[in-house]
Amino acid sequence: MVNLSFLNRFAFVLLVFMLLILSGCSTKFAIQLPSVERLHRQILTIDTHCDTPMRLRQQAFNIGERHEPTSAGGQVDLIRMQEGGLDAMVFAVFIAQGDRTMEGYAKAYALVQETLTAIQTAVAQNANFAEIAYSPRDIKRIVRKGKIAILLGIENGYAIGKDLTLIEKYYKQGIRYITLCHTKNNDICDSSTDTTEHGGLSPFGEAVVREMNRVGMIIDVSHISDSAFYDVVRISRAPVIASHSCARAICGNPRNLDDNMLLALKKNGGVIQINLFTEYVKPSEPNAARDSAMHAFWSKYANFEQLTPSERAIAYQERDSLEKRYPRRLATVEDMTTHIDHVVQTIGIDYLGIGSDFDGGGGLADCYDVSQMKNITATLVKHGYTKSQIARIWGGNFLRVWQKVNRCARRT
Ligand SMILES: [Zn+2]
Structure with missing residues (x-):
């Protein structure tokens, strides 16, 4: 019995020891991993x-x-x-x-x-x-x-x-x-x-x-x-x-x-x-529907720089709804x-x-x-x-x- 309990204790200590090594390793590994967020901030x-x-x-x-x-x-x-x-x-x-x-x-x-x-x-x-x-x-x-x-x-x-x-x-x-x-x-x-x-x-x-x-x-x-x-x-x-x-x-x-x-x-x-x-x-790729819609928008608002703030807000809304209707395919x-x-x-x-x-x-x-x-x-x-x-x-x-x-x- 004594021997068994000693073995149990030995197994437990060994397990804890291994866990410690593993957790130590994983912490070290985590530090070595290229953390994009950390790198970007540094x-x-x-x-x-x-x-x-x-x-x-x-x-x-x-x-x-x-x-x-x-x-x-x-x-x-x-x-x-x-x-x-x-x-x-x-x-x-x-x-x-x-x-x-x-x-x-x-x-x-x-x-x-x-x-x-x-x-x-x-x-x-x-x-x-x-x-x-x-x-x-x-x-x-x-x-x-x-x-x-x-x-x-x-x-x-x-x-x-x-x-x-x-x-x-x-x-x-x-x-x-x-x-x-x-x-x-x-x-x-x-x-x-x-x-x-x-x-x-x-x-x-x-x-x-x-x-x-x-x-x-x-x-x-x-x-x-x-x-x-x-x-x-x-x-x-x-x-x-x-x-x-x-x-x-x-x-x-x-x-x-x-x-x-x-x-x-x-x-x-x-x-x-x-x-x-x-x-x-x-x-x-060419998108004729979008191109003509945008062309019409810019013809309508050719004087964009001269618009009053409220007129400009309306123009922005119109443009956003066009963007939703004809989304631009963007590069990545x-x-x-x-x-x-x-x-x-x-x-x-x-x-x-x-x-x-x-x-x-x-x-x-x-x-x-x-x-x-x-x-x-x-x-x-x-x-x-x-x-x-x-x-x-x-x-x-x-x-x-x-x-x-x-x-x-x-x-x-
Ligand atoms: Zn430029």
Whole structure:
């Protein structure tokens, strides 16, 4: 009996010992498992392009409140940024291409001022959540405090008209990059989606590139024509960014960079910030019913920018019901990651990042708004990227470029 009881006790101790080892192992195993959530929170995440400032010009939109991702709610607010674990975002002051006249330039300048005021007011009203960052060091300081860093850019060099001095003026107002053009040619260069006018950069555009280098303004080559791109990387002494573009080898859209352009970008030391815009990631099949319904909507609301808040609310409702009736087939994060894989295979891990284009057409089926940003990290982990590689994609590469642009400016 004594022997049996001893055996029982021995068996019990052995069992406890084994359980302890097993639980110890499983804890250790759990720590080693790539926890996407933890990894995503540990790295610095920067999105280099959204068009949310257009919403901030509407008094009714409070960026400090949580919205649903409908037309009226948009894809970005500070609450959803926190949910999505996004640390920093470039708010682009979008200026549609208008008349290339003194009157047109004056209007564009006034719109930049109005939009900057709207952003500054929105950030000041939410000072507990967010601050504007003017340097790479600012981003780190703001994020360390648990806040969101808002960076400022301008989408469309039309905002400077023909006045080179505006580059330094905008820099002093906090703008840190300018996208040289949008979907139409301007005085600086040809657009990738317009006819050939200058054959690349105009002589004025060359002066713009030199002045941006001198001032320390980052040059954004998204939207510009291939010839203009090659002119820019030939002239610029500083690395450049494509703030929201994809790889043309994966999706043949003129807005994307082909492999030779990627190689030239690597030589320049710049970055391509992969875009979440379905048309540039993986175009959906033609949908004639949706296209004609949307065409009719935009013809009806051609004056959208001039609508009163109540008229605009009605327009948003109409658009949401159209979206429900004719849903757009969106590309996925997996589709977007094929662009990332291609860029990495072509030029390596150090020359790419993320630029969502939220509130400007960006948004994927499984990353439709800023609250879903960690799905990108999850897919990068699935594709075998390490933590340090993911950190470079999510912001490290962009910060390296920005620091180099600053050093180049100081050398002038
Ligand atoms: Zn754009």
